[in-house]
Amino acid sequence: DIVMTQSPDSLAVSLGERATINCKSSQSILYNSNNKNYLAWYQQRPGQPPKLLIYWASIRESGVPDRFSGSGSGTDFTLTISSLQAEDVAVYYCQQYYTTLGFGQGTKVEIK
Amino acid sequence: QVQLVESGGGVVQPGRSLRLSCAASGFTFSSNGMHWVRQAPGKGLEWVAVISNDGSNKYYADSVKGRFTISRDNSKNTLYLQMNSLRAEDTALYYCAKDREMTAYHFDYWGQGTLVTVSS
Numbered sequence: 106d107i108v109m110t111q112s113p114d115s116l117a118v119s120l121g122e123r124a125t126i127n128c129k130s131s132q133s134i135l136y137n138s139n140n141k142n143y144l145a146w147y148q149q150r151p152g153q154p155p156k157l158l159i160y161w162a163s164i165r166e167s168g169v170p171d172r173f174s175g176s177g178s179g180t181d182f183t184l185t186i187s188s189l190q191a192e193d194v195a196v197y198y199c200q201q202y203y204t205t206l207g208f209g210q211g212t213k214v215e216i217k
Numbered sequence: 218q219v220q221l222v223e224s225g226g227g228v229v230q231p232g233r234s235l236r237l238s239c240a241a242s243g244f245t246f247s248s249n250g251m252h253w254v255r256q257a258p259g260k261g262l263e264w265v266a267v268i269s270n271d272g273s274n275k276y277y278a279d280s281v282k283g284r285f286t287i288s289r290d291n292s293k294n295t296l297y298l299q300m301n302s303l304r305a306e307d308t309a310l311y312y313c314a315k316d317r318e319m320t321a322y323h324f325d326y327w328g329q330g331t332l333v334t335v336s337s
Binding site for chain 2: 149
């Protein structure tokens, strides 16, 4: 199975500053025939179900603010929040769907 | 708007069975794959099972294979998870989740979850 490892486990960022979350897969999740990376990002606010932010590694879901962006390819991926807002306090998960579905362990984002 | 409402959770003894349901509305249920994802208390997300839009294909996480069965009734817009031989480690909040496409294997809508506690 592909193992997804996120870093850091938690981070504290000042309001308006950039937050960067990394996700590394144990093998490539780039499917060469369609050149797509099989990776999604979710946000889970306290007491809420997860919410899809990004899919195919970099496509923002409809309605998601443009301060959220996804990048990367192959085995290394990044979720960036360009200007942290109070409502962005949450745990963020990456998920691969290249093979048997799997999630990273989560990264908790807090306000500094 | 899309709504997914899970039910059927509760406290159950190890080795017993439980059936979860997920009532869907606001979209054409028969057009999308559907999933169960669980979250143990204070822990991360674990994918459990997927069923294709017509019910012909089903896949499971190794941790539940042979014990859990996913099914759906497209005439009732309802997804099910039959859980047998339950173990303490199955204790979790169980979410049903809608596949973003027919078989995209990522999830654009989630229910609020139903809590399953396996304890003697």
